Amino acid sequence: MTISLPLTLGLGFVFLWLWKIGSREAGLPPGPPTLPLLGNLHVFPKHSFHYQFTEWARQYGGIYSLKVGPRTAVVLTDVAAVKELMEKRSGSTADRPPMYVAELVTGGLQMALARYSDKWRSLRTTAHTILTPQASLRHIPMQRAEATQLLHDILHDPETYREANSSIMSVLYGKRSPRYETRQTAAFYKMFHVWDRLTAPGATPPLDAIPILRYIPERFAKWKQICAQTRRDQRKLYFGFLDETRDRVQSGCENGSYMEEVLKRQDELGLDTELAGYLGGSLIEAGSDTTALYLKSLILALIAHPDAQQKAQEEIDRVVGDHRMPALEDLEEMPYIRAVILETHRFRPVPPLLVPHRALNDEEYKGFLIPKGCTIFVNAWGIFHDPMLFDDPETFMPERYLLTVNGTKPELEMDASDLRPNFVFGVGRRSCPGIHFAQHSININVMFLIWAFNFSTATDAEGDPIVVDTFKYEKGIVTGPSPFKCKITPRSTEKAELIESEFVESGGYVLEI
Template identity: 35%
Template sequence: MSLTFYTFIATLVALAVYRLSKVGRRPVGYPPGPPTLPLIGNLHLMPKEKAHLQFQKWAEEYGPVYSLILGTKVMIVLSSDQAIKDLLDKRSGIYSSRPDMYIGRVVSGGLRMLLMEYGGTWRMIRKIVHNNLNIKAARTYVPYQDLENKAMLVGFLETPDLFIEHIRRYTNSLTTQMIFGFRTTSIHDPKLKQLFDGFEKFSKVTGTQTAALLDLYPLLRALPDIALPLRRYAKKLHEKENELYVGHWLNVKQAIKKGTARPCFCLDLVRAQDEEGFSDSLAGYVSGSLLEAGSDTTAATLVGFIQAMVLFPEVAKAAQEELDRVCGTRFPTLDDEPDLPYIRGCVKESMRWMPTDILGVPHAVIRDDEYMGYKIPKGAGVMWNVWAIHNDPKRHPDPRRFEPARYANDHQTAAEAANNSNAAKRDHFVFGAGRRLCQGMHIAERSLFLAIARLLWAFDFHTARGANGNEIIPDAGDLTEGMLVQPKPFQARIVPRNSDKAARVESEWSQMVDLLDYNLQWKVPPKGLIWKEYN
């Protein structure tokens, strides 16, 4: 062989070695961050659990914008309200995509809107969703919220130890009515249990270190399933998830075609499918994604609120004093909201104190950018560090204290706060940012207000006691792991404030039952719903 050939091979080897030597290093001009190691960057520093605490420490050390070098990938972490406003909101045109989350796509069949890259399909889905979840539409769902709320209160009265299950049925049944047109009537409904169990597994599996490695080193995806048990498990999750979501969709689609369906979001989805020709699998995941979003995050926030009332009884007492003064012996309603500022504060503080999307779902930037003098490269993941911002003592003094009075002078809705030009005036970051802002926030906020107001009006919340009589105090730091979190199950002693309030709860529910048939479904759907009939 000629000398030229050997020179060529030597050049290729030298080039490969040079490129490998750069992997794992933080390039000049990138935001600061922890020291790196060759090839792996900061991978060795990534925590296996309670990641939000480590990300908070890095924010304190490296500032409001820092970078993590994760093998071949870069993650930019935004840890201030201003950075989120400047990039995810003001530059949403280039910061609204998603990084490649391989295991998440396997579980979702590539169809989950939450993880979908910014593009034509995502925009089409968002437009359909907006038509049904905008603020005008949200007002029409109040009868659903009122009914399910009263059913939840009866559940608290009859089996208070199952409060988590009653909360989940409340949020799930509200959502099944909006999306599919039917109520979830029992806490033992197998599809209800499957939804929450499946979404918890999805959240957990996407947050594993193996999932991260498959994102950072795509070559590993070529391994067979026998060498990748996580992917094999993700495929099984997809089978069950697809069965649930597409099953719901096909049932309601058939009813819509026959003209027997009740008013629901899927009416518009069938119309869109007729026009656009997308698959039943995509339609199933669009409706299923809305089901999980409306069910899980609101329920998790309410579970956190119950825990806060057990840990901070003085807050419950102050809230009850306001409710008694304004509402007296009658049930609180949404019309009371302007006169219940402390309850409004409880809603906002619940989302600040126990944010379910504790580190957000990462965005991705679609072209090179610059901020604060730092380079932000095309394709970088961009994480909004929700926990660090919510627990910044400069923003929220004594942040681990549940204090609704922080919002005494904040009269904004969550949507108004998210769109406030002054980043410091935003109440919390649970609903996302930019073009990925949650479209159901109007509904979620109302559901939280009704639940918090009426639970405090009707019930007292105490620490549970063990067999020896000692208090069982919940640990507010004991959270589930994964992309979305919530308090791990805990005990609480929940009792009616007095017999009159217990009787009122029963009376209110008995009046609701008159509106339902023998299957506990609406005899006649509430008036004012926005959907058009399908032709």
């Protein structure tokens, strides 16, 4: 059978078109070799992307590209590129890439993952309206009470230190959840850990790169079943909290929480019930895990580097002593403790990769094309562990922040704004609106923990030390150490008595669930 010339040419064009899918277009930054159709999918890591992304950065440079089927991703592991593209040109890089999983679960209303739209702007504007630096100062006494609760829990049961979201719940809804086992707290964390894993890169098939995978029947797609259950669990919690708050406002039993203000100004702020519910939910998610994960990394680092722990304790003892607990204003007199706080962010950033952005327009940077619609990853891990920027980056060394304001090598000429240690809270228009609240919480908790306890290695049945692994971390967009054994002891009887005393005094500060 003779094949006609038009058919032959048509088949040839189709073949060439398919062959080009996955190839790197002209003008893109360099990157790993691609395969037809797949691009770089065949070499994409299944989890812990930041390790492979950093390895590629050392090979291809601080700005390189990846092909995920027909889609393009650009990875930034360069401080100047982050400052220029994500801060100075934030209007062009403020979008999020489409995430089908987030659409299924939240309808696109989870603030951190939402696309750049009018609905996102309403959420963002409201968050900035209520989470001002001045407003965050009002909640320092509550944060101190919550930090005291943590010390009290560790003092009485150091083996069972776990996260709790009482601080952010108190601020948002005027409710305490001082125990992990509290009904709503347990329900939240059960849902949240599933949700966090579900949104982690590699957790589901490449649904956004290969959309046809979305049409797999639910009975053959476990990820669809998990999405459906997570949506039910989220809505039961978030809209339940909202209904309780609305009932309190209507009955005149207000307690000054943020969400009360949101409900009273709902029309002014342009929020319907869906937006209000997911605003509260997004803020709970943002504030529930990050501080706890940060503190676990701090404890892990102090155990692995006892010299740093000793220096921090000596400084806090000089400033605070044994006869009172630290106050937030004491931090101004403790440069080494401030350095410990910054070094923990650098050493083990809670988000090793910032939540990816998406380019709204074509941008040119140093001769490279950053095309409209591409996904942009900011590789915080790679930047903070760059040996060109930091001496011995794999060592926990707070002293680096005593030498230079951003911890980089003294011989480098860098402005303080070039590498903000707190850029782990996000960049550009996507930076965390609750950064002031989060920083107060971290500062208070770090001072309290270092003042109160000694952290050291545990021992096994034979009496040998159980060495902690500073690289053994959980999977997820935000991540903390996998469970590890350690020994936590109060530094003195007087400190233990002060903890007990302040715990009793602060116990009635906010409402219990």
